[in-house]
Amino acid sequence: xxxxxxxxxxxxxxxxxxxxxxxxxxxxxxxxxxxxxxxxxxxxxxxxxxxxxxxxxxxxxxxxxxxxxxxxxxxxxxxxxxxxxxxxxxxxxxxxxxxxxxxxxxxxxxxxxxxxxxxxxxxxxxxxxxxxxxxxxxxxxxxxxxxxxxxxxxxx
Numbered sequence: 001x002x003x004x005x006x007x008x009x010x011x012x013x014x015x016x017x018x019x020x021x022x023x024x025x026x027x028x029x030x031x032x033x034x035x036x037x038x039x040x041x042x043x044x045x046x047x048x049x050x051x052x053x054x055x056x057x058x059x060x061x062x063x064x065x066x067x068x069x070x071x072x073x074x075x076x077x078x079x080x081x082x083x084x085x086x087x088x089x090x091x092x093x094x095x096x097x098x099x100x101x102x103x104x105x106x107x108x109x110x111x112x113x114x115x116x117x118x119x120x121x122x123x124x125x126x127x128x129x130x131x132x133x134x135x136x137x138x139x140x141x142x143x144x145x146x147x148x149x150x151x152x153x154x155x156x
Contacts, residue, residue: 027112029065036060036107037071038145039120039136043105044075046147047124047132053077055102057085061109082106101126108133116140 027035040058056075059082072079085102103126111119117139125131137149 027115031115032062032110033064033068033071035110035118035120035138035145036062036064036068038138038147039107039122040072040079040105042136042147043122043124043134044072044079047134053101053103053126055080055085057082057102057104059104059106061107077102118145 040056044056055077056072056079058069058079066081069079069081082104085104103124105122105124107120107122109121111121113119117137120136120138121133122136123131123133133153135151135153136147138145138147140146
């Protein structure tokens with residue numbers, strides 16, 4: 001009888017230890033936002049430098065705070081949520097009167113490999129042209145997320 005009790009307590013303790021170690025690896029909201037910011041900035045500076053868009057319109061599969069776009073306050077062109085963009089629904093907002101097309105940049109998925117390594121699948125589309133998808137490989141160094149690898153796939 002004592003063996004059964006000790007065995008069940010051991011198994012329960014193992015399950016509790018296992019569950020607590022798994023929850024420790026869940027990224028906090030700041031880490032999630034920092035990864036998204038680094039990914040968007042990569043697209044702005046490496047993939048879309050020749051773009052003459054009136055705006056970069058961003059979207060994410062993961063919910064981000066509405067004020068997330070303030071991280072790009074000094075960006076030229078301005079960065080707005082897709083809902084405020086002249087392309088895609090709804091077609092209203094502060095940029096509707098602009099004549100040049102906007103570029104839609106989206107984060108489709110984020111896969112955490114470890115607390116300091118992540119893969120981000122993103123895409124960008126400009127006007128009626130085909131879209132490009134990229135898998136970004138990021139690592140955290142000195143408190144900053146850095147893109148260390150990119151796989152590109154052009155889709156139409």
